[in-house]
């Protein structure tokens with residue numbers, strides 16, 4: 001059956017898109033980890049954003065970023081840009097080439113490099129252009145099209161009207177990260193405004209922001225009444241968060257990963273990373289390594305050696321010799 005946001009099992013749980021993080025190796029690890037506890041997992045993964053202009057120009061590296069391994073499905077490819085025609089063309093190229101289950105449009109990224117070109121959350125300042133983009137992408141592809149937005153550009157309640165406009169433009173689902181562009185990552189995500197977006201909508205609304213534990217996920221849904229939630233930083237070095245949510249939803253005992261689980265997952269991730277990017281890609285795996293051991297008591301003494309390791313064998317040897325209680 002073709003993917004549809006309305007037909008997804010509720011509550012929805014998804015890996016939020018993260019540039020330089022939610023690539024194929026990481027999405028595969030996330031999926032494999034959840035399948036161990038929940039073979040019927042409802043997890044949806046969002047692939048990191050890609051530039052519509054780069055796709056239209058035929059940039060090879062960007063096109064490769066949109067490749068999909070079957071185990072990652074269902075998977076949503078996010079695109080960014082400010083030109084409706086380029087966005088439509090890019091979506092159509094990606095869907096034709098790699099058949100992601102859905103397309104998501106980035107209207108939430110707050111970083112200067114993006115908003116200075118009127119990409120990402122800058123689109124929240126121009127609802128007419130944002131609507132044109134949604135309409136153009138919708139007409140170009142035969143898969144669902146969603147939008148990920150912030151609470152607003154400068155004030156928290158902007159998303160309430162903006163979401164209505166985006167829904168009218170034809171979006172099939174909306175995610176709201178409850179912070180403004182001006183906030184960046186400071187303060188806390190505003191759940192009240194997301195609850196108001198949900199109360200006014202007739203399409204699925206997903207909550208996003210500050211979910212770091214499985215308990216946070218259920219708390220956020222209770223407070224917002226949303227159809228599900230996206231988790232970003234809470235999944236870095238912690239693919240188990242999705243298994244824990246599934247365990248809770250199935251009514252089974254929620255388990256914590258053991259040190260052995262952690263080491264095995266890191267090694268499997270490392271392997272996937274090297275298979276995907278090549279032997280010299282250790283440097284780009286370090287960002288994941290630090291997340292996997294963040295806050296683990298007794299790990300600090302091993303960190304310098306692990307972070308300066310230059311090959312797979314060195315990392316394997318350090319991890320196999322960890323002595324942490």
Ligand SMILES: Cc1cc2nc3c(=O)[nH]c(=O)nc-3n(C[C@H](O)[C@H](O)[C@H](O)COP(=O)(O)O)c2cc1C
Pocket residue numbers: 016017018019020021048049078106108109148177208209210211230231232233234
């Ligand atoms: C390293 C990093 C990269 C990100 N890249 C993207 C992106 O490509 N597209 C997007 O919509 N949001 C991106 N985000 C934002 C997250 O998807 C999410 O909205 C935000 O981190 C809040 O959720 P959290 O509190 O669960 O982390 C990124 C966040 C981080 C930390």
